[in-house]
Amino acid sequence: MVSENKTDVIVVGAGPAGVSAAVTIARGGKKVILVERGNFAGAKNMYGGVIYEHAVKELFPDFLESAPVERFVTSHSYMLLDDEQSTTITYKNHKEMQNSFVAIRAKWDRWCVEQAVKDGVYFVPDTLVNKLIVEQGKVVGIKTDLEEYFADIVIIADGVNSLLAQQIGLRDEIKPKQTALGVKEVIKLPEEVINQRFGLNSKEGAAYELVGGPLSGMLALGFIYTNKNSVAVGIGACLEDLKVQKIKPYELLAKLKSHPSVAALTEGGELLEYSAHLIPEGGYNAMPKLYTDGAMVVGDAAMLVNNAHFEGTNMAMISGKFAGETALEAFEKNDFSVNMLCLYRKKLENSFILKDLKTYRSVVDILSTRTSSFLGYYPQKVCEFFDIFTTADGIEKRGKFVKFTKDFFRKRSLAELFKDGISAIKLVFGVLK
Numbered sequence: 214m215v216s217e218n219k220t221d222v223i224v225v226g227a228g229p230a231g232v233s234a235a236v237t238i239a240r241g242g243k244k245v246i247l248v249e250r251g252n253f254a255g256a257k258n259m260y261g262g263v264i265y266e267h268a269v270k271e272l273f274p275d276f277l278e279s280a281p282v283e284r285f286v287t288s289h290s291y292m293l294l295d296d297e298q299s300t301t302i303t304y305k306n307h308k309e310m311q312n313s314f315v316a317i318r319a320k321w322d323r324w325c326v327e328q329a330v331k332d333g334v335y336f337v338p339d340t341l342v343n344k345l346i347v348e349q350g351k352v353v354g355i356k357t358d359l360e361e362y363f364a365d366i367v368i369i370a371d372g373v374n375s376l377l378a379q380q381i382g383l384r385d386e387i388k389p390k391q392t393a394l395g396v397k398e399v400i401k402l403p404e405e406v407i408n409q410r411f412g413l414n415s416k417e418g419a420a421y422e423l424v425g426g427p428l429s430g431m432l433a434l435g436f437i438y439t440n441k442n443s444v445a446v447g448i449g450a451c452l453e454d455l456k457v458q459k460i461k462p463y464e465l466l467a468k469l470k471s472h473p474s475v476a477a478l479t480e481g482g483e484l485l486e487y488s489a490h491l492i493p494e495g496g497y498n499a500m501p502k503l504y505t506d507g508a509m510v511v512g513d514a515a516m517l518v519n520n521a522h523f524e525g526t527n528m529a530m531i532s533g534k535f536a537g538e539t540a541l542e543a544f545e546k547n548d549f550s551v552n553m554l555c556l557y558r559k560k561l562e563n564s565f566i567l568k569d570l571k572t573y574r575s576v577v578d579i580l581s582t583r584t585s586s587f588l589g590y591y592p593q594k595v596c597e598f599f600d601i602f603t604t605a606d607g608i609e610k611r612g613k614f615v616k617f618t619k620d621f622f623r624k625r626s627l628a629e630l631f632k633d634g635i636s637a638i639k640l641v642f643g644v645l646k
């Protein structure tokens with residue numbers, strides 16, 4: 214194909230996956246256009262809040278000199294809720310180097326693209342790719358509202374919905390059971406208030422995962438992250454559960470925010486922003502075909518998210534890097550067919566990405582059959598136990614513990630407990646085998 218609208222590689226989507234693919238290709242000496250529908254990178258993007266250093270360092274080794282890091286995550290808390298109480302386990306890290314940091318996507322994505330442009334990526338914002346152009350079974354370009362552009366390779370990094378990968382038959386429409394809806398509020402608070410409430414200094418940050426309480430009975434987790442001058446509070450809830458239980462996500466978030474233990478962390482703040490975004494939950498079992506003649510699929514578009522550990526940006530970045538490296542090898546061999554692009558999948562298989570996704574492939578399915586237990590009943594019971602354990606009221610303890618134990622078994626039949634036990638074993642052995 215010879216055309217003035219022809220380049221070596223087109224990358225669609227300037228999220229973490231797309232920018233990583235594009236910068237890898239530009240550094241390898243090939244011409245690459247990065248097309249983004251937002252009027253700047255990050256304009257359309259939201260997430261919880263944590264970026265992982267191992268992935269960033271592979272792409273931008275000197276990022277600490279200029280990247281918009283809000284705070285380094287030094288404290289990870291797991292908060293089990295019932296309606297009024299909470300039990301929190303906190304892991305605090307005093308290492309000199311942290312492994313993750315909180316960043317705001319509108320700033321972070323923009324910074325990444327600025328670095329990529331310095332390395333030779335041609336960035337085209339404000340441009341929606343409507344279609345992929347396919348000729349004789351091979352992807353050869355893209356179609357926007359105004360024009361057609363052609364390339365030897367197109368990298369599809371258009372995120373969780375990936376209409377483009379659907380259009381060429383690489384994946385199906387997203388299924389509610391395999392998708393979560395994330396909703397988030399960013400609440401402005403003075404830096405000193407955040408430091409004091411979360412027990413941090415100005416560089417340190419906190420990450421919270423919240424289970425149970427208002428989220429009970431559905432496959433849903435809450436999260437809290439500290440920015441420098443604001444706190445992000447959100448939930449990720451399975452779309453199917455929201456639909457079946459007819460729950461509005463913003464109402465669920467409002468309930469979570471009004472829980473006394475959560476309200477205490479955000480009290481007095483000013484709402485800066487409300488946003489919503491889908492999260493792929495299907496993992497390994499729902500992964501699409503990752504390549505075809507002339508194209509590769511990366512990041513969320515390829516369902517590369519490990520929900521159990523809130524890891525998505527690192528998988529997006531490294532998958533983008535692998536696709537970029539594969540593209541460079543394809544140019545060396547002048548072969549843009551599946552015979553060459555299958556190398557991309559091999560790279561993923563040999564990395565933590567497909568190894569971890571394989572390890573965790575049953576977690577969401579198992580949890581979805583036992584949500585009322587693991588994400589509702591047990592967190593509530595832990596809170597009840599600590600209520601008894603910490604209460605001195607002149608009543609003897611033994612009677613209280615006997616009542617607690619009887620209640621525990623009365624509200625959960627032996628059959629239910631047996632099923633929970635089997636699921637717990639499956640979870641543990643699924644991960645260890």
Ligand SMILES: Cc1cc2nc3c(=O)[nH]c(=O)nc-3n(C[C@H](O)[C@H](O)[C@H](O)COP(=O)(O)OP(=O)(O)OC[C@H]3O[C@@H](n4cnc5c(N)ncnc54)[C@H](O)[C@@H]3O)c2cc1C
Pocket residue numbers: 225226227228229230231248249250251254255257258259260261262263264265340341342343370371372373394395396397447448449490491492511512513514517518523524525526527529
């Ligand atoms: C609520 C929530 C919390 C999360 N928390 C975390 C977390 O704490 N840590 C973590 O690592 N991950 C987290 N994730 C997951 C993480 O955000 C994603 O895995 C990651 O952003 C995927 O990157 P990506 O580049 O594949 O896709 P995206 O970041 O979605 O980027 C896709 C880009 O493509 C553009 N685009 C889409 N269609 C087109 C088109 N047709 N034409 C042109 N441009 C297009 C979009 O505008 C966007 O810029 C969270 C996600 C959500 C929703």
